[in-house]
Amino acid sequence: MTATPALDPPARVLLGPGPSPVHPRVYRALSAPLVGHLDPEFIALMERTKDLLRRVFQTRNTLTLPISGTGSAGMEACMVNFVEPGDRVVVAVCGLFGQRLAEVARRCGAMVTAVEAPWGEPVPPEALAAAVMKERPKLLAVVHAETSTGVLQPVAPLADAARECGALLLVDTVTSLGGVEVDVDGWGIDICYSGTQKCLSCPPGLAPITVSDRALAALHQRHAPVQSWYLDLGMIEQYWGQDRVYHHTAPVSMAYALYEALRLIDEEGLPRRWARHQANHERLVRGLEALGLSLPVAAPWRLPSLNAVSIPDGVDDLALRRALLRDWNIEIGGGLGPLKGRIWRVGLMGHGATAENVVLLLTALGSLLAAHGFSVRPGAAVEAALAV
């Protein structure tokens, strides 16, 4: 038996693809005293949480609640409940999370049509509309904010085609909700999920979802039972609804954290919060360009919360990220799949989307590049970032 050291994590500046920095009030909420998952106080908290989630999703959907798992569990919940074996599903694929949507749909027995675009671009809405007209699928699934590439996928233009063909519109908003506008009702989204650890600035562990009445009707008309018991929304809605039928023990401490994170969003207000994300994204872009770095995603498609940065020739990806972590306590992300070693991913999410963090990262990155012989001036990047 070896002695096990005490928990003593370092204080990182989390500027990667998530988890994002957590507000002190959310940390405090995490350690609030536990109550039972059927305690009247917890049930009151559940009701308030549903209301707060409706505000951030911009929806009036009754079925709006956090799934007891991370964002990927939200993805799976949204697929398994609405797709039955043999159903047709059209998926927009221009990055890892679009691929994952397609894979999860296949594991539900769906016949999947992937409409692809190069990594670094969105899938053209016209191509998706055409595929929906041709396939007449049960579901059209898109990733709003593709975390693997830093691309924002237009969603609003998709609802008309989906409605016309009777397809449900499913949207992944893991890296947009709470940082970039998401308008579930306005955009005609039927099924939407997110994760807590991105722009909601809460630790990872819950996946907020919302489901339209139209999608709910489809759920209640299923032929086969949902293949996942744990993610069966028909049963979960009985616990989160008026019946309070025990399904599984809710993750109480994480529910506290989410509640406090949503209260912070509510206090800031969504438009101010989106504007803050946009402003700090623009600061970062100006600063990166002053360092001579380029962004592989074209300006109109850039996701403010997740910034892809091309790794300049002659820089060792892993060595630089290790130095950032070791010397500056800053985490940024590497590329995934075909973009591994080619991009860095800089998250400016939730509580982390601040001018201070932009300036700190530019200073650190500039200093490390200068130390590697690049002719860059961190101070100039900071000035460029802060210039109005």
Next chain:
Amino acid sequence: MTATPALDPPARVLLGPGPSPVHPRVYRALSAPLVGHLDPEFIALMERTKDLLRRVFQTRNTLTLPISGTGSAGMEACMVNFVEPGDRVVVAVCGLFGQRLAEVARRCGAMVTAVEAPWGEPVPPEALAAAVMKERPKLLAVVHAETSTGVLQPVAPLADAARECGALLLVDTVTSLGGVEVDVDGWGIDICYSGTQKCLSCPPGLAPITVSDRALAALHQRHAPVQSWYLDLGMIEQYWGQDRVYHHTAPVSMAYALYEALRLIDEEGLPRRWARHQANHERLVRGLEALGLSLPVAAPWRLPSLNAVSIPDGVDDLALRRALLRDWNIEIGGGLGPLKGRIWRVGLMGHGATAENVVLLLTALGSLLAAHGFSVRPGAAVEAALAV
């Protein structure tokens, strides 16, 4: 827009079926600063957590880790990875969680044989061995500690029959692990899962599992892909193993809490911890009997961590539990299924299994019963509990 009140949960004494009381050190761990899920510090923590889990499961299994969901997600992970459509599965059913195992197996496409016993008794090991001999299933699944009835199911006698027929032995230890002896390797268990919120005394949200090499070989020989992407152990082991391949974002704060909870268990030592659970169970039983209350489960089958108590005639179940919560801040559980309104379920789990809690509950229960006209003396119950 209505104002949303600040989070302010009451300080409950959690003596229900879970969540159980959390140690102050675990609360502190929950609010430790977040690091990234691929941070070297987090990876070191993952390694230590696997070691600590192996100690509490009493196993040398390589694949030992927490699933990112509650105990029910652990159950589903253990089924979906090892059962393929058409496989035969034998399940011991003598309560709600046995029923749930059977239901989850059915949703994996299994042909399920349920070997039943009345709620309040274990399933005779001979009956399970006979069913395994007859069915020659892929899997034999049993609940070690049936939370719905408070019955401890003998597990050690099952391995021989399972091995002889080439069946994998799957055991639910949600309400036993860390409070009652569980000996994964000694008892020949192939697949075992638990939950964090019972005798491990950590908030709900993670499901520790362990898988034998024999079961792992079966996993790697599957024909069909695992129907759940989120719970696909082949992918999860690549993240928790040496490869560190990103699968989903680990619930970092909950991982901190589990680590600290496991450290507390390690410091106490398993035999002392089991003895503490047993001693306080016996105190509770003596006190309840002094109050004139009876336990529906026969003494040899009683689960120390979850005590079923018969509700006496003339007592309103819900009204009494509400008074316990309102006047004494004590949570106990009601009955489930056929036992609804017939039993209370008193959990003495982990940090909550103390003489102080036993005395407090006996005092509260005795006082409430006396106020309802029962001729009971709370003081006599306390004395009986504390008598050696």
